[in-house]
Amino acid sequence: xxxxxxxxxxxxxxxxxxxxxxxxxxxxxxxxxxxxxxxxxxxxxxxxxxxxxxxxxxxxxxxxxxxxxxxxxxxxxxxxxxxxxxxxxxxxxxxxxxxxxxxxxxxxxxxxxxxxxxxxxxxxxxxxxxxxxxxxxxxxxxxxxxxxxxxxxxxxxxxxxxxxxxxxxxxxxxxxxxxxxxxxxxxxxxxxxxxxxxxxxxxxxxxxxxxxxxxxxxxxxxxxxxxxxxxxxxxxxxxxxxxxxxxxxxxxxxxxxxxxxxxxxxxxxxxxxxxxxxxxxxxxxxxxxxxxxxxxxxxxxxxxxxxxxxxxxxxxxxxxxxxxxxxxxxxxxxxxxxxxxxxxxxxxxxxxxxxxxxxxxxxxxxxxxxxxxxxxxxxxxxxxxxxxxxxxxxxxxxxxxx
Ligand SMILES: Cc1ncc(COP(=O)(O)O)c(C=O)c1O
Numbered sequence: 001x002x003x004x005x006x007x008x009x010x011x012x013x014x015x016x017x018x019x020x021x022x023x024x025x026x027x028x029x030x031x032x033x034x035x036x037x038x039x040x041x042x043x044x045x046x047x048x049x050x051x052x053x054x055x056x057x058x059x060x061x062x063x064x065x066x067x068x069x070x071x072x073x074x075x076x077x078x079x080x081x082x083x084x085x086x087x088x089x090x091x092x093x094x095x096x097x098x099x100x101x102x103x104x105x106x107x108x109x110x111x112x113x114x115x116x117x118x119x120x121x122x123x124x125x126x127x128x129x130x131x132x133x134x135x136x137x138x139x140x141x142x143x144x145x146x147x148x149x150x151x152x153x154x155x156x157x158x159x160x161x162x163x164x165x166x167x168x169x170x171x172x173x174x175x176x177x178x179x180x181x182x183x184x185x186x187x188x189x190x191x192x193x194x195x196x197x198x199x200x201x202x203x204x205x206x207x208x209x210x211x212x213x214x215x216x217x218x219x220x221x222x223x224x225x226x227x228x229x230x231x232x233x234x235x236x237x238x239x240x241x242x243x244x245x246x247x248x249x250x251x252x253x254x255x256x257x258x259x260x261x262x263x264x265x266x267x268x269x270x271x272x273x274x275x276x277x278x279x280x281x282x283x284x285x286x287x288x289x290x291x292x293x294x295x296x297x298x299x300x301x302x303x304x305x306x307x308x309x310x311x312x313x314x315x316x317x318x319x320x321x322x323x324x325x326x327x328x329x330x331x332x333x334x335x336x337x338x339x340x341x342x343x344x345x346x347x348x349x350x351x352x353x354x355x356x357x358x359x360x361x362x363x364x365x366x367x368x369x370x371x372x373x374x375x376x377x378x379x380x381x382x383x384x385x386x387x388x389x390x391x392x393x394x395x396x397x398x399x400x401x402x
Contacts, residue, residue, distance in 0.1 A: 036350040040241040047285025052278035064270030067261030068095025099235035099248030111136035119167040122357035148175035152186040169201040174364040176319020208321035247279040300367035307378035323368035330361030347380035
């Protein structure tokens with residue numbers, strides 16, 4: 001029986017195969033180092049845990065309104081006021097099952113089959129398939145200079161009459177890059193002039209290093225939230241280490257938010273009330289855990305970056321945020337999926353091939369785990385790539401050989 005064209009157009013992630021192999025090795029007691037992860041390993045904030053338990057103990061966990069509980073929307077209003085300096089109305093807020101769902105319903109609300117959605121390369125792995133799920137056409141914008149950030153002109157040149165939305169993610173997964181003021185100002189102007197929706201995936205916006213801050217699109221418009229095509233997409237997953245709670249949100253023009261809520265009402269209904277309760281508590285509670293996480297990640301970045309930069313032939317920009325480091329390994333193997341498989345096989349280090357993010361020749365190395373993993377992973381990679389190095393690499397009783 002044939003499946004739909006959409007189902008046939010969606011690929012399985014190459015990362016899954018690597019993860020499955022890593023899990024198999026780990027189950028067999030092998031000393032696998034996972035630099036492929038996408039979630040902080042710290043505990044969720046105490047406020048979230050306590051609020052979740054308290055609700056669970058009532059034994060009354062009911063349906064949520066499709067676009068989120070009023071309490072959750074108020075928390076997002078307060079969050080937006082505090083961290084973006086804008087105060088939306090409740091009707092300009094939608095709560096979803098993760099930032100991913102918020103992005104997906106925004107795309108469904110905006111894109112007709114054949115419409116285009118533009119985003120820079122490298123991009124988050126899910127963007128192309130999310131656009132395809134709507135029947136839309138993904139338009140990838142690659143920097144002519146080979147860097148990880150296309151220019152404003154390159155972005156503008158990719159937009160045509162069928163462009164419905166531009167998707168921007170800053171700080172960026174996988175590069176860790178943060179868009180600068182001129183770029184953001186230009187993108188907002190372009191989108192307002194041409195009536196293109198600017199979907200800002202801000203999921204890492206508080207995980208920015210070196211005393212810097214993420215630049216927000218709203219800073220470059222005086223228009224009311226209803227009159228600008230900007231939509232902020234965010235959530236508790238990364239900053240509060242609450243990935244499994246599955247709570248994200250969108251803030252934008254109320255007509256779009258309403259359409260998104262209608263779609264969500266038939267898709268999943270409202271997000272879990274239990275998880276919303278915990279998310280509300282994390283937003284209103286102490287924010288120390290976010291600061292602690294950022295400081296830890298910054299230290300991990302420095303350790304990993306310091307070690308990988310010593311590998312001759314490897315090129316890497318200093319990540320300004322997130323918990324990823326995106327390095328050009330093409331001097332060793334232009335086929336990064338093959339290189340990732342080699343590193344897993346040779347020294348049991350899991351990485352993510354850059355081709356998944358639109359940049360073959362690169363590998364994404366994550367430093368959201370323990371700093372020892374970042375250190376040990378980088379050392380093993382250096383050994384595996386050094387053809388003239390020692391014949392053996394020892395980890396306790398385990399000996400890797402060439
Ligand atoms: C760039 C980006 N956007 C969105 C998400 C999804 O976030 P959530 O877990 O809240 O759905 C991720 C998760 O890896 C991400 O890296």
